[in-house]
Amino acid sequence: MxxxxxxxxxxxxxxxxRSFRLKSYSEEKLIETVENNLDCLEVILRDNVDHxxxxxxxxxxxxxxxxxxxxxxxxxxxxxxxxxxxGTFIRENDIRISMHPDQFTLIxxxxxxxxxxxVSELQYHARVLEAxxxxxxxxxxxxxxxxxxxxxxxxxxFVKRYKALDPFxxxxxxxxxDDRCYHVQDCLDLHQDTGVPLLFDTFxxxxxxxxxxxxxxxxxxxxxxxWANNDGVPMVDYSSQQPGEKxxxxxxxxxxxxxxxxxxxxxxxxVDIMLEIKDKEKSARKAFSKLQTFLSGQKF
DNA sequence: GCGAGTCAAGGTAGG
DNA sequence: CCTACCTTGACTCGC
Numbered sequence: 001m002x003x004x005x006x007x008x009x010x011x012x013x014x015x016x017x018r019s020f021r022l023k024s025y026s027e028e029k030l031i032e033t034v035e036n037n038l039d040c041l042e043v044i045l046r047d048n049v050d051h052x053x054x055x056x057x058x059x060x061x062x063x064x065x066x067x068x069x070x071x072x073x074x075x076x077x078x079x080x081x082x083x084x085x086x087g088t089f090i091r092e093n094d095i096r097i098s099m100h101p102d103q104f105t106l107i108x109x110x111x112x113x114x115x116x117x118x119v120s121e122l123q124y125h126a127r128v129l130e131a132x133x134x135x136x137x138x139x140x141x142x143x144x145x146x147x148x149x150x151x152x153x154x155x156x157x158f159v160k161r162y163k164a165l166d167p168f169x170x171x172x173x174x175x176x177x178d179d180r181c182y183h184v185q186d187c188l189d190l191h192q193d194t195g196v197p198l199l200f201d202t203f204x205x206x207x208x209x210x211x212x213x214x215x216x217x218x219x220x221x222x223x224x225x226x227w228a229n230n231d232g233v234p235m236v237d238y239s240s241q242q243p244g245e246k247x248x249x250x251x252x253x254x255x256x257x258x259x260x261x262x263x264x265x266x267x268x269x270x271v272d273i274m275l276e277i278k279d280k281e282k283s284a285r286k287a288f289s290k291l292q293t294f295l296s297g298q299k300f
Numbered sequence: 301g302c303g304a305g306t307c308a309a310g311g312t313a314g315g
Numbered sequence: 316c317c318t319a320c321c322t323t324g325a326c327t328c329g330c
Contacts, residue, residue: 021306021327068308070308104310109310114310117308117309121309146312180311249322
């Protein structure tokens with residue numbers, strides 16, 4: 001089981017998701033920013049390895065405006081050797097990688113231009129992982145999309161759009177249950193029709209489950225089967241409720257008891273867990289250490 | 301140097 | 316048809 005956190009490390013003062021305003025776009029600025037982001041990505045990954053954190057989500061800002069028409073720079077060839085070097089480090093240390101395009105990536109949108117831009121965005125993400133020479137276990141996670149007034153039609157449109165994707169994208173794509181539109185059962189339905197693996201978000205599931213009252217263990221037994229051998233062990237996103245805030249608000253720092261209870265509920269299945277907790281690597285390090293104690297205690 | 305406003309992109313809910 | 320809200324960090328500008 002690997003433990004990880006998304007995109008940002010708050011303690012080493014190096015950021016792999018620097019960007020800039022579209023208005024101030026220039027090729028020089030792009031090159032300088034990507035150089036910084038790649039250097040920092042490597043620094044962060046080394047720091048993670050030093051702390052036994054072997055799961056990491058690479059920021060979508062790695063290459064700013066990568067799928068925007070303003071950016072015609074051939075970044076994946078220009079930075080080829082650096083990208084490959086980072087990929088080698090990732091493979092040598094057995095690090096699991098994910099990426100998560102943001103809310104604007106909606107392959108089931110009825111609007112042709114939204115759909116088209118989403119595919120370009122997915123292509124960018126797939127290219128990054130490909131340039132690092134990572135295998136199919138490096139995943140790109142998205143939500144199913146909008147409902148557009150008719151959930152069944154929108155699910156059907158997802159299936160159709162998924163099947164039309166380039167295999168180069170499809171082999172890495174996984175869908176994540178969200179906290180307001182598409183719950184785990186919806187995602188399992190879509191898996192039936194497409195074979196797409198389901199990335200289980202435990203916190204989204206607590207917030208929005210469509211009235212599904214089965215235990216987390218029962219649900220996860222179904223979820224894990226959506227991951228084929230070449231997909232690697234299932235990825236799971238974990239968070240907990242920030243006390244005193246609106247339901248669905250991610251915690252500022254880890255709730256260790258809740259974390260261990262969730263791990264237990266996943267029913268001993270080997271998974272890679274990403275902590276979507278605000279203080280990032282701080283909680284991830286704590287999770288790793290508590291988990292070591294917890295697991296060694298369980299064996300006796 | 302600091303605080304406030306703003307940022308490529310979409311969607312849902314409520315009126 | 317319209318507006319408010321979702322949600323996040325950091326860029327950018329005005330003071």
